[in-house]
Amino acid sequence: MATTAGSRAGSLSSLREFNRLRIVDFLRTNGTASRAELARRTGLSRSTVSTLVADLQRRGLVAEKAGQFAGEGQPGRSAALLELDPSAAAAVGVDFDHDKVRVAVSDLSRSVLAEASAAHDVDHDSTGALDLAAELVQRVLDEAKIEPDRLLGVGIALAGPIDHDKGALHPSAVLPGWSEIDAANELERRLETPTYVDNDANLGALAEVTLGAGRNVRFAAYVSISSGIGAGIIVDGRPYRGHRGTAGEVGHVVVDPQGPICRCGNRGCLETLASGPALLRLVQDSRDEQLTVKKMIDLARDGDAGCMRAIADAGQVVGGVVAGLVNLFSPEMVVIGGDLGEAGDLLLDSLREAVRRDALPAAASELKIVAGELGERANLLGALALVLMQSEHEVAARVAGSAAA
Numbered sequence: 403m404a405t406t407a408g409s410r411a412g413s414l415s416s417l418r419e420f421n422r423l424r425i426v427d428f429l430r431t432n433g434t435a436s437r438a439e440l441a442r443r444t445g446l447s448r449s450t451v452s453t454l455v456a457d458l459q460r461r462g463l464v465a466e467k468a469g470q471f472a473g474e475g476q477p478g479r480s481a482a483l484l485e486l487d488p489s490a491a492a493a494v495g496v497d498f499d500h501d502k503v504r505v506a507v508s509d510l511s512r513s514v515l516a517e518a519s520a521a522h523d524v525d526h527d528s529t530g531a532l533d534l535a536a537e538l539v540q541r542v543l544d545e546a547k548i549e550p551d552r553l554l555g556v557g558i559a560l561a562g563p564i565d566h567d568k569g570a571l572h573p574s575a576v577l578p579g580w581s582e583i584d585a586a587n588e589l590e591r592r593l594e595t596p597t598y599v600d601n602d603a604n605l606g607a608l609a610e611v612t613l614g615a616g617r618n619v620r621f622a623a624y625v626s627i628s629s630g631i632g633a634g635i636i637v638d639g640r641p642y643r644g645h646r647g648t649a650g651e652v653g654h655v656v657v658d659p660q661g662p663i664c665r666c667g668n669r670g671c672l673e674t675l676a677s678g679p680a681l682l683r684l685v686q687d688s689r690d691e692q693l694t695v696k697k698m699i700d701l702a703r704d705g706d707a708g709c710m711r712a713i714a715d716a717g718q719v720v721g722g723v724v725a726g727l728v729n730l731f732s733p734e735m736v737v738i739g740g741d742l743g744e745a746g747d748l749l750l751d752s753l754r755e756a757v758r759r760d761a762l763p764a765a766a767s768e769l770k771i772v773a774g775e776l777g778e779r780a781n782l783l784g785a786l787a788l789v790l791m792q793s794e795h796e797v798a799a800r801v802a803g804s805a806a807a
């Protein structure tokens with residue numbers, strides 16, 4: 403972004419370097435662009451862009467993306483798409499899921515180079531989970547042959563609202579072992595590299611607007627429905643955390659004051675009516691085989707009336723809460739992910755109907771409500787995207803710096 407690069411302008415030796423930074427920064431943020439688009443978006447002239455791009459290309463830092471062209475330009479002539487040399491730097495993502503640890507390493511283009519995961523009781527053993535994560539990170543770095551000096555940092559996804567002053571989860575009964583632990587600090591100490599942390603729904607949201615269903619959408623909400631329900635809110639391309647890091651906790655919006663007691667201590671929270679476990683409780687009684695969320699969705703797809711009803715009703719109650727979210731901050735898109743997001747239109751049809759009914763028409767008329775595209779890897783890919791977002795100065799300076807050398 404121009405403002406980010408602008409703050410560095412004083413320390414750079416020339417306007418040329420500053421302009422080169424703007425090009426690098428745009429490609430880093432957007433992945434690819436044609437020369438014409440770069441000129442339009444940076445305000446630089448086309449000839450300046452051509453000169454700077456040629457310079458970056460000569461040094462192997464920017465390349466034309468093989469076989470891909472922008473759909474602009476005159477008919478019959480397509481514009482080549484440019485991208486950063488992906489190998490200029492690497493990022494690591496870690497997802498502390500409830501029962502497993504996943505890690506991945508990616509290049510600057512966000513392509514995953516190596517990935518690993520291992521089962522672990524993450525909820526009850528934070529120290530063991532952090533040790534395991536450090537071990538897995540080392541394994542994927544070795545596998546992808548990433549030298550330590552190319553690593554920008556590590557991003558962590560944690561399943562709960564984060565107190566960013568402490569770097570730890572807000573105390574809760576759900577993850578007792580994590581509320582006293584500064585996870586970023588702990589992993590940074592083990593790996594000796596800058597480490598960033600955010601809530602899993604915020605990172606799922608960041609992943610979906612970077613790589614998934616909401617690519618390039620600036621204002622979006624991502625609602626993850628799994629064992630819990632959480633939302634990540636994207637404002638101007640970035641996760642919105644709120645003052646205390648608890649923004650997007652839609653799972654604990656009360657939808658039935660007389661409803662079941664929630665794990666948060668309140669009654670009738672959205673989670674008690676529409677999470678995976680809540681739906682399983684509804685349908686399990688009427689059958690002998692042990693159901694899982696996946697099995698329930700498969701049955702609904704095959705026309706099982708009870709499973710279809712449970713999922714559609716969940717869509718309706720989630721839709722009511724999403725309508726409130728839509729009225730409050732007017733997103734362009736709502737992406738539904740998590741285990742139950744896999745149900746697709748079985749869930750989304752009733753959800754869309756409830757939003758249309760309950761939200762302000764002006765906010766909902768052009769709203770797109772879609773299923774997530776990244777599935778269970780959304781949080782992990784978001785942790786990678788977090789590193790690239792947090793280290794934007796670093797990336798731009800490294801690439802521009804080696805261009806100037």
Ligand SMILES: [Zn+2]
Binds near residue numbers: 653655664667673
């Ligand atoms: Zn609750």
